[in-house]
Amino acid sequence: MKAPLTLAFRRLSRQIAFFPSTLPPQRITGGSNNSSHFFSTSIPTSSTPTLKIMTKETTPPLPTESTATTTTATSNHEPPSAPSSPLAKRTKSNTTDEQSQQQQPQSQQTSTMGSTANPLPTLLVQKLTPSGRAPTRGSAFAAGYDLYSAKDTVIPSKGKALVDTGIAIAVPEGTYGRIAPRSGLASKHFIDTGAGVIDADYRGEVKVLLFNFSDVDFEIKEGDRVAQLVLERIYTPEVTVVEKLEESVRGAGGFGSTGTN
Secondary structure, X not given: OHHHHHHHHHHHHHHHHHXXXXXXXXXXXXXXXXXXXXXXXXXXXXXXXXXXOOOOOOOXXXXXXXXXXXXXXXXXXXXOOOOOOOOOOOOOOOXXXXXXXXXXXXXXXXXXXXXXXXXXXXOEEEEOOOOOOOOEOOOOOOOXXXXXXXXXXXXXXXXXEEEEXXXXXXXXXXXXXXXXXXXXXXXXXXXXEEOOEEOOOOOOEEXXXXXXXXXXXXXXXXXXXXXXXXXXXXXXXXXXXXXXXXXXXXXXXXXXXXXXX
């Protein structure tokens, strides 16, 4: 009876090597006494390696939670929020090109309104005679306006004469007109001017007082330039009488007190 059992055990051992480890225990019956033996078909993992085979239809593993989070953060980049930070978040400017174009005309309108509110000063000139000529400047950066003679005039030697200009003027508010000599007449013919202040409220004819320091008479023709008009700003404060003035370094030193040369 032992020989058939041993042979059956060997056959069963060969079959177990090719079957999965999940097969239920096999029952072997042999002998007349119907004795049965149970053999476990499980094979230790350490002795038999398990191979995993993936077919083409197998679905790839789903991405983990960390991978999905990284992909989302890469596609939709947003700065990390800091609710506990004491600093205020910087907001993006929503100014579009149309708004900037609308703001530019507004600035231009503001500058235009400013120029209208503060117009440039104007020198008003009225011709009193047909021969009167409006003052002109010799260059773009000339400080004075040339004044013209309205008629022929002779200035005697070592004498003086009033030269008519044939015009009346109104200087801008806050200024006055000063009549200054022309350098050419002064250096070549010794002709100088005097009494050269024209107040802002004077509306009479402008006349030029000329002095002749030469030894010969000097003739002026109609249309000659005899002097120049310079407009200067003035300051007219209120007059207050006091008992004593503040002391200064110079004090009451007058003519020649600071030196003669």
